[in-house]
Amino acid sequence: MLTGYLPILIALLIIVLPLVWMVSSSFKPVNEIVTLTPQLLPQEVTTANYATVDRRIPLMTVLQNSLIVTSVGSIIKVLLAITTAYALVYIRVPGANLIFLGILVALMVPPEVSMLPNFMTIEALGGRNTLWGIILPGLGTAFGTFLLRQHFKSLPKELFEAAELDGAGHFRKLFQIAVPVSLPAISTVSLVTIVNEWNSFLWPLIITDTRDRMTLPVALNQLRSVEDQVSSYGILMAGAVLVIVPMLIIFAMLQRYIVSGLTQGAVK
Amino acid sequence: MRAQPVEAITRGMSVTTTDSRSAQTAQDRPEASPPPEQDAGQLQAARKRAHRRRSSKNWSLFLLFAGPNILLILAFIYYPLAMNLYFSSLDWRLGAPRAEPVGFANYQRFFTSPSGLEVWRVTGIFTAGAVLGSMILGLLIALVLNKKIPGRTFARTAIFSPYVLSGVGVALVWMFIFDPQRGALMFILDRFGIDSPQWFLDPDANLLMVIVVYVWKNLGYCAVVFLAGLQSIPRDLIESATIDRAGPIRRFFSVVLPLLTPTVFFLLVTNIIFSMTNAFDILRVMTPTGNGTNTIIFEIYLQSFGQFNRAGYSAAIAVVLFFTLFIITAVQLRFVERKVHYQ
Numbered sequence: 001m002l003t004g005y006l007p008i009l010i011a012l013l014i015i016v017l018p019l020v021w022m023v024s025s026s027f028k029p030v031n032e033i034v035t036l037t038p039q040l041l042p043q044e045v046t047t048a049n050y051a052t053v054d055r056r057i058p059l060m061t062v063l064q065n066s067l068i069v070t071s072v073g074s075i076i077k078v079l080l081a082i083t084t085a086y087a088l089v090y091i092r093v094p095g096a097n098l099i100f101l102g103i104l105v106a107l108m109v110p111p112e113v114s115m116l117p118n119f120m121t122i123e124a125l126g127g128r129n130t131l132w133g134i135i136l137p138g139l140g141t142a143f144g145t146f147l148l149r150q151h152f153k154s155l156p157k158e159l160f161e162a163a164e165l166d167g168a169g170h171f172r173k174l175f176q177i178a179v180p181v182s183l184p185a186i187s188t189v190s191l192v193t194i195v196n197e198w199n200s201f202l203w204p205l206i207i208t209d210t211r212d213r214m215t216l217p218v219a220l221n222q223l224r225s226v227e228d229q230v231s232s233y234g235i236l237m238a239g240a241v242l243v244i245v246p247m248l249i250i251f252a253m254l255q256r257y258i259v260s261g262l263t264q265g266a267v268k
Numbered sequence: 269m270r271a272q273p274v275e276a277i278t279r280g281m282s283v284t285t286t287d288s289r290s291a292q293t294a295q296d297r298p299e300a301s302p303p304p305e306q307d308a309g310q311l312q313a314a315r316k317r318a319h320r321r322r323s324s325k326n327w328s329l330f331l332l333f334a335g336p337n338i339l340l341i342l343a344f345i346y347y348p349l350a351m352n353l354y355f356s357s358l359d360w361r362l363g364a365p366r367a368e369p370v371g372f373a374n375y376q377r378f379f380t381s382p383s384g385l386e387v388w389r390v391t392g393i394f395t396a397g398a399v400l401g402s403m404i405l406g407l408l409i410a411l412v413l414n415k416k417i418p419g420r421t422f423a424r425t426a427i428f429s430p431y432v433l434s435g436v437g438v439a440l441v442w443m444f445i446f447d448p449q450r451g452a453l454m455f456i457l458d459r460f461g462i463d464s465p466q467w468f469l470d471p472d473a474n475l476l477m478v479i480v481v482y483v484w485k486n487l488g489y490c491a492v493v494f495l496a497g498l499q500s501i502p503r504d505l506i507e508s509a510t511i512d513r514a515g516p517i518r519r520f521f522s523v524v525l526p527l528l529t530p531t532v533f534f535l536l537v538t539n540i541i542f543s544m545t546n547a548f549d550i551l552r553v554m555t556p557t558g559n560g561t562n563t564i565i566f567e568i569y570l571q572s573f574g575q576f577n578r579a580g581y582s583a584a585i586a587v588v589l590f591f592t593l594f595i596i597t598a599v600q601l602r603f604v605e606r607k608v609h610y611q
Binding site: 005019083108120195201263 | 326327329330333334336337338339340341342343344345346347348349351352355362408409412413417419420423425426427428429430431432433434435436437438440441442443444445447449450452455484488489492493496544545548549552553556565568569572573579582583586587589590593594597
């Protein structure tokens with residue numbers, strides 16, 4: 001019994017302890033951060049670190065930016081993924097497979113590769129330091145399209161027969177039949193997209209340099225360069241809590257969908 | 269954090285071929301039966317016209333549904349690929365109005381200059397450390413989680429969780445842990461009478477540090493994929509090995525591991541690609557100017573948006589990265605076609 005639990009316990013501690021340390025340190029006053037005899041839990045709980053984060057970066061604005069980018073970006077991406085996947089599976093046109101192959105190759109291109117030309121494009125369009133400039137280049141979705149296409153292909157044809165006899169068009173077939181029966185797959189795509197948008201760092205970092213246009217990860221990176229003393233770690237941990245804990249909560253509640261989406265291709 | 273492009277492409281390809289085949293036979297059929305009379309010929313022409321009308325109606329519907337996404341992908345993924353090819357032939361600083369064409373000089377520099385070769389060395393070490401570290405630890409955890417014990421689902425979830433967390437946040441947490449003056453690791457090392465290395469100053473220590481953090485974030489992914497692989501191994505195979513008096517270690521190496529080969533191979537390829545493309549957040553936050561941590565993706569960023577603004581050189585590295593990933597994917601395709609397992 002013990003031999004089974006001990007390795008799991010060690011693995012769990014290695015994963016969980018840094019996160020516990022983060023939360024605990026974010027509530028510690030400075031003297032408990034710079035001490036040479038640190039305790040796991042704060043002796044005197046304070047929210048001063050969070051207040052300092054709010055003074056250094058316009059926290060409410062930055063949070064709002066992150067929420068807008070995440071929600072608008074995710075909604076559009078998921079909608080595009082649904083309609084594209086539907087078109088690829090149910091609207092017969094010559095060359096559709098070639099288009100699908102083109103989308104798959106796009107899945108392979110990391111954002112670092114397209115970063116510089118996209119910066120030129122968005123700058124030319126006047127999108128620097130704007131929320132649409134942050135959202136736009138990431139909207140084309142290969143991942144969601146791929147995942148939903150696989151799913152739509154697995155739907156039985158009989159599902160649509162009654163609707164076809166009624167003379168339903170593609171819009172009705174998509175939104176009244178395909179979408180309602182595919183909610184688990186759509187949830188998976190949505191959650192993975194939300195997680196990615198919220199955590200996204202490289203592109204917002206490049207395209208914003210004024211504080212009230214930054215997303216949370218970019219603002220935290222700036223906080224790090226301002227608060228570079230040993231005594232600042234409590235403040236940095238408060239920042240880390242703000243970006244990490246929302247995703248931890250979403251993950252804890254909906255992990256089944258997220259894990260299946262992220263391990264798609266490996267785990268059937 | 270991305271889905272598995274490699275596997276995706278493999279599957280897509282096989283699906284694509286069967287699809288186009290069935291589409292072809294469907295189209296061939298009307299032409300395969302030759303028209304015996306004039307009437308039938310006219311009928312067929314009418315049918316063709318109707319087909320064309322339907323197909324053009326299909327096209328406009330198809331473009332209505334898929335067009336926006338296709339346009340976005342063209343504008344922000346394919347167009348940049350082409351522009352990088354052009355930029356890579358220029359001696360051009362970001363923001364400068366003028367650029368000199370220099371042919372392949374940027375590529376030559378990346379493959380021959382000391383700083384270019386340093387990028388390859390760092391990428392090699394980072395990739396090897398990150399991939400082996402997360403796969404070995406992931407496999408060990410998966411083997412433990414494969415036993416039927418209560419709390420297993422919770423453990424699996426907890427161990428996977430760092431994979432979905434912000435790289436920036438994770439990097440901040442680990443900076444505190446690694447801090448040589450007040451970090452948790454310093455106190456632990458101190459217990460064993462070891463002085464903490466200067467994690468933020470020494471380039472080699474820097475590289476080791478970011479590998480550790482990357483492995484911490486990534487091993488849960490490997491564990492979950494390995495666990496699924498382990499659970500797909502038929503129980504009776506392991507039972508019969510047990511009846512043959514094979515010990516647990518012997519069972520692992522002669523029964524479990526060979527059957528796990530496809531999973532190992534899949535993880536190897538995806539992890540190589542991930543470690544090259546997903547580590548940016550950790551690298552940028554923990555080592556802002558890339559002191560000993562200039563992997564290929566970080567170098568692309570540092571060259572164009574760091575202090576040098578060498579956009580042409582950065583584009584050349586981006587092109588090299590793209591083709592490197594392309595080759596890895598192609599190699600994987602070949603192997604997957606051969607179905608890597610030895611049963």
